Amino acid sequence: MAIHCDSAIPTPLKPDSPGLSQELLARYAGPCPRYTSYPTADRFGPLEGAEPWAALQQVKTLSLYVHIPFCRSLCYFCACNKVITQQYGLASSYLENVLREAQWYRDRVARAPVIQLHLGGGTPTFLSDSDLQRLVNGLGEIFDLRAGEDVEYSVEADPRTLEPETLDTLRSLGFNRLSLGIQDFNPEVQQAVNRVCTAEQVQELTERARDRGFGSISYDLIYGLPGQNVESLERTVDKVLELAPDRIALYHYAHLPHRFKAQRLIDTDLIPSPSAKIAMQLAATQRLTEAGYQFLGMDHFARPDDSLALAAQEGRLARNFQGYTLMPADALVGLGASAISYSRDGYWQNQHSLKEYAAAITERGEAICRGWQLNDDDRLRQWLIMELMCHLRVSKQALEARAGVPFGQYFRDDMARLQPMFDDGLLRDSATDLHVTERGRWFLRNAAAAFDAYLHGAETNATYSRVL
Numbered sequence: 001m002a003i004h005c006d007s008a009i010p011t012p013l014k015p016d017s018p019g020l021s022q023e024l025l026a027r028y029a030g031p032c033p034r035y036t037s038y039p040t041a042d043r044f045g046p047l048e049g050a051e052p053w054a055a056l057q058q059v060k061t062l063s064l065y066v067h068i069p070f071c072r073s074l075c076y077f078c079a080c081n082k083v084i085t086q087q088y089g090l091a092s093s094y095l096e097n098v099l100r101e102a103q104w105y106r107d108r109v110a111r112a113p114v115i116q117l118h119l120g121g122g123t124p125t126f127l128s129d130s131d132l133q134r135l136v137n138g139l140g141e142i143f144d145l146r147a148g149e150d151v152e153y154s155v156e157a158d159p160r161t162l163e164p165e166t167l168d169t170l171r172s173l174g175f176n177r178l179s180l181g182i183q184d185f186n187p188e189v190q191q192a193v194n195r196v197c198t199a200e201q202v203q204e205l206t207e208r209a210r211d212r213g214f215g216s217i218s219y220d221l222i223y224g225l226p227g228q229n230v231e232s233l234e235r236t237v238d239k240v241l242e243l244a245p246d247r248i249a250l251y252h253y254a255h256l257p258h259r260f261k262a263q264r265l266i267d268t269d270l271i272p273s274p275s276a277k278i279a280m281q282l283a284a285t286q287r288l289t290e291a292g293y294q295f296l297g298m299d300h301f302a303r304p305d306d307s308l309a310l311a312a313q314e315g316r317l318a319r320n321f322q323g324y325t326l327m328p329a330d331a332l333v334g335l336g337a338s339a340i341s342y343s344r345d346g347y348w349q350n351q352h353s354l355k356e357y358a359a360a361i362t363e364r365g366e367a368i369c370r371g372w373q374l375n376d377d378d379r380l381r382q383w384l385i386m387e388l389m390c391h392l393r394v395s396k397q398a399l400e401a402r403a404g405v406p407f408g409q410y411f412r413d414d415m416a417r418l419q420p421m422f423d424d425g426l427l428r429d430s431a432t433d434l435h436v437t438e439r440g441r442w443f444l445r446n447a448a449a450a451f452d453a454y455l456h457g458a459e460t461n462a463t464y465s466r467v468l
């Protein structure tokens with residue numbers, strides 16, 4: 001049954017709102033997991049004989065993710081698993097391994113319809129049109145691909161290199177969602193992160209994609225980049241509003257040069273202060289919501305008539321490794337270097353480097369190197385965290401039916417950790433449910449973290465991005 005929320009469509013949030021002050025935002029702005037999975041991927045380790053992919057035999061619907069790691073140039077801010085190359089032969093041989101890996105899954109996955117296909121990277125449109133056809137047609141020989149408007153086939157693209165003709169190829173292959181990485185339109189900011197792209201390029205591709213029948217176009221923006229300030233980000237947002245994408249993701253830039261070598265090329269003196277980042281986030285959110293975009297939480301905005309916004313209003317929103325989705329499948333098969341898969345029994349991840357991935361595929365047909373076998377407590381907390389992040393509400397009765405014990409008894413320590421959020425009006429607790437308030441949408445990661453059994457009192461080497 002769908003879960004509805006009485007605050008489904010938020011009102012615009014203003015920087016001077018007494019309920020959403022800079023002090024409040026700063027208090028919860030620290031590092032925190034993003035919870036695209038629970039447990040989070042930094043907890044994965046050797047599977048030691050466990051085979052969570054065995055549950056793929058029983059799935060009724062399936063998602064596919066293919067990681068294409070190649071890019072033609074280096075974006076200094078990027079934290080993705082990528083390979084910068086001008087040698088196209090690397091991509092061609094990589095696809096051979098991806099399709100060999102897909103073959104490994106042929107007898108391990110029920111013949112279930114693929115309701116979601118996502119090409120991520122890197123830059124998936126690094127691939128030639130013929131190789132895009134080769135990839136999707138090859139996957140169609142193994143999995144049950146059914147193109148149409150009742151499925152979601154999405155692709156990430158770099159507007160600097162995406163050719164208009166490739167849009168025709170993608171549509172002919174069934175893709176109906178396009179995500180363009182914009183980041184910022186300010187030329188000085190673009191120079192600082194080595195990603196120069198004009199608004200005219202984005203506008204032309206957006207118009208062509210709409211003409212070709214892409215039903216949903218999204219833009220990725222980042223705040224906190226070197227050289228940004230409130231005024232420059234507002235100009236970028238104003239230009240984005242002119243182009244009117246269906247969805248917008250407004251991400252916080254996490255500067256972690258000790259983890260990502262490319263970020264060492266950024267002049268740290270140009271990175272905005274934490275208070276400046278908060279001011280940027282407030283200003284951008286105000287402009288977007290006043291323009292009519294629905295703030296879904298977790299950096300995501302959508303036009304009220306977009307399918308993602310409608311799913312949020314109707315309690316059908318879900319979440320996976322690609323973010324919010326309206327088409328949750330029973331399982332996810334991830335193909336390619338570093339790709340993560342999921343079933344009801346757990347997670348498993350491929351080798352990260354191309355060399356190790358290729359060697360593993362050659363040796364045994366798969367490249368799994370680590371993962372996580374879910375236990376009953378994991379499944380319960382996984383369900384609760386996704387309810388909070390997608391529906392802004394947790395039914396205590398529904399959870400007690402799963403747990404077999406009273407909510408307050410099972411989550412006594414977790415609820416105690418949430419007390420500051422109750423005091424600040426970010427959450428409401430009642431006899432029937434735990435509810436995220438309007439202001440609480442900004443802090444979904446903080447609320448989820450309170451229920452993370454592996455985050456409190458446990459050692460970890462993980463470094464998480466900041467909430468704001």
